[in-house]
Amino acid sequence: MTKQTENSPTVGTEKDYPKIGLFLNGEWIYDRESYADVINPSNERKLARVPKASDADLQCALKAAEKGFVIWRDTPPQQRVAIIQKAVKLARERIDAIATILSLENGKPFDHARAEIDRSMNFFEWEMGQALRAYGMIVPGAPQMQKFIIRQPIGPVFAVTPWNVPMSSAARKTSAALAAGCSVVLKPAEETPGTACELVRCFEEAGLPPGVLNLVLGDPAHISSTLIASPVIRMVTFTGSVHVGKHLTQLAAREMKPVLMELGGHAPVLVGADVNATEVGRISALAKTRAAGQICASPSRFIVHRNSYADFVSSFAETLNELRVGDGLERGVEMGPVANVRRLAAAQALVDDARNRGATVAAGGQRLGEQGYFFAPTLLTDVPLDADVMTIEPFSPVAACVAAESLDKAISIANSLPVGLAAYAFTNSLEEAEQIGRRLECGVLSINHFDTPDADTPFGGVKETGIGREGGPTSLDAYLVTKTILQSTVKV
Structure with missing residues (x-):
C-alpha cells in the first residue's frame, strides 16, 4: 500500500504564506474585494484571500505597462541585464522561503519546489545572455544605400500562467519578455498567487522601473478579454489547457495580435x-x-x-x-x-x-x-x-x-x-x-x-499543443519584431 506520512517534522508553516496583492505601476494594492481564497491542498485550510482587480485597476495596469515599456525599451541592454541579475540574486537568496510558499499553495514536496525555483532562475540567466545577442544585420546594397535589419521589442505583453508550475511558467515568460525590452502584465493562477508575488517582489527590490512588471488577479475571463482587447497589449503568452488556449488565441486574433501558446499534452x-x-x-x-x-x-x-x-x-x-x-x-x-x-x-x-x-x-x-x-x-x-x-x-x-x-x-x-x-x-x-x-x-x-x-533548448509542442517555443536559441523571437531600414546617404 502507498505510505502516507503522519506527523513528520516540517520545513515551514502556514504562517510563512504572504499577503496577496495586486502590483500596479510599482505599488502593492491589497484593499480590493475578495475574488477567491488560496487553499492549502494538503489540509484544505485557507492560506489567504485573492483580491479582485477592478476595471479601474486593469486600466491602471495598461497605462503602467504602456509607460513602463517606453522606459524599458530605451534602457540599454546592459542596464536591463544588471537589474535582472539583481532580481535573480535576491530570488536565490530567498529560495527556501519562496519554496515554502510554493509548497504551501501547490502541495508539491519542498525539495521539488526548491528545485523548480532554482531551475527557473536558469531561464533568467539564459535570457540575460540572449538580450546581449539580439543582433541585427546589414545587407549589402548599392552605393549610397544602406540596408539595416534591426530587432526591437514588440511592446507590452500579457502573460497568463498556470497553478501547476507557478514559478517555472512565470519565469519562462517574464525572463524572455524583460530581456527583450518588453513590459509585462502578469496574471498568475488564483490558486497559486504567492509564488508569483514573491518573484515580482524580487524585481521591485532590484530596481525595476515602475510599470515594467505588473501583476493582476481576479476574474480570469474578464481580465483576459479586457487586456487582450486593449491596443496597449501587443502580444499574448499563455500556458494552460488547450480549451482556454484556443479561446485566448481567438481573442488575440480578433485584434491581430501574435500569441505564444504552450498548451496541454498527454x-x-x-x-x-x-x-x-x-x-x-x-x-x-x-x-x-x-x-x-x-x-x-x-x-x-x-x-x-x-x-x-x-x-x-x-x-x-x-x-x-x-x-x-x-x-x-x-x-x-x-x-x-x-x-x-x-x-x-x-x-x-x-x-x-x-x-x-x-x-x-x-x-x-x-x-x-x-x-x-x-x-x-x-x-x-x-x-x-x-x-x-x-x-x-x-x-x-x-x-x-x-x-x-x-x-x-x-x-x-x-x-x-x-x-x-x-x-x-x-x-x-x-x-x-x-x-x-x-x-x-x-x-x-x-x-x-x-x-x-x-533554458538552452526549445520547449513547446505540435498540433493542438500550441504555437511557438520557449527557451533555446530562438527564445526572444516571440518578443521581438523585425524592422527593415533602407537609408539613402544622398543629400536631399
Whole structure:
C-alpha cells in the first residue's frame, strides 16, 4: 500500500504564506474585494484571500505597462541585464522561503519546489545572455544605400500562467519578455498567487522601473478579454489547457495580435523489447508522480512492448506502492496532493471509467484519507484505447499502460491524439531510436531518460499543443519584431 506520512517534522508553516496583492505601476494594492481564497491542498485550510482587480485597476495596469515599456525599451541592454541579475540574486537568496510558499499553495514536496525555483532562475540567466545577442544585420546594397535589419521589442505583453508550475511558467515568460525590452502584465493562477508575488517582489527590490512588471488577479475571463482587447497589449503568452488556449488565441486574433501558446499534452512513453524493463518501470513510476502528475510534460500513456510488459508493470506498481505521500512541507514526502478538489474528482473519474471498460487497477486507484486532496499513485493496466485515461490528459498521478506487439503499433497509438508536447522512449536499438525520433509527433523527445529541456533548448509542442517555443536559441523571437531600414546617404 502507498505510505502516507503522519506527523513528520516540517520545513515551514502556514504562517510563512504572504499577503496577496495586486502590483500596479510599482505599488502593492491589497484593499480590493475578495475574488477567491488560496487553499492549502494538503489540509484544505485557507492560506489567504485573492483580491479582485477592478476595471479601474486593469486600466491602471495598461497605462503602467504602456509607460513602463517606453522606459524599458530605451534602457540599454546592459542596464536591463544588471537589474535582472539583481532580481535573480535576491530570488536565490530567498529560495527556501519562496519554496515554502510554493509548497504551501501547490502541495508539491519542498525539495521539488526548491528545485523548480532554482531551475527557473536558469531561464533568467539564459535570457540575460540572449538580450546581449539580439543582433541585427546589414545587407549589402548599392552605393549610397544602406540596408539595416534591426530587432526591437514588440511592446507590452500579457502573460497568463498556470497553478501547476507557478514559478517555472512565470519565469519562462517574464525572463524572455524583460530581456527583450518588453513590459509585462502578469496574471498568475488564483490558486497559486504567492509564488508569483514573491518573484515580482524580487524585481521591485532590484530596481525595476515602475510599470515594467505588473501583476493582476481576479476574474480570469474578464481580465483576459479586457487586456487582450486593449491596443496597449501587443502580444499574448499563455500556458494552460488547450480549451482556454484556443479561446485566448481567438481573442488575440480578433485584434491581430501574435500569441505564444504552450498548451496541454498527454505524453506517450514507448518501452522497447530490449531494455531492462524492471529498471524502466521503477524510474517511470518516479517520473509519473513528479508534481503528482500535474505537469504538461508528465509521462501518461505507457506503451510497452509485449516482451517487456510483465516486468515493467510489476516494477511500476511496486514502486508506486512504496512512495511516501503527504504534506509537501513534511520531510521525507515524495509526492504531495493534487492541487484542488476538481483534480481529485477528475482522477477518480478516470480510474472508474477505465475499470468499467475492463482495465485492471495494479496500484492505487482511490483517494487517500479524508482531509487534503491526496490521491494514491495509480497504475492502470491493459487499458482499452478508447478509455478516457488514454484520450484525456490525466493531470494527476494516474498512469495508463498498454501492450504493443511492434514499434509500428506503438507509434500509431502514440500519434493518435490531437496533442503533441513531450514524449519519451526507451530502447537500446539505434534503428528504433532513429525511427522514433523521425516519426513521433511531438515537440520534445527524451530517449532513455525522463528529463525535459532546460533554458538552452526549445520547449513547446505540435498540433493542438500550441504555437511557438520557449527557451533555446530562438527564445526572444516571440518578443521581438523585425524592422527593415533602407537609408539613402544622398543629400536631399
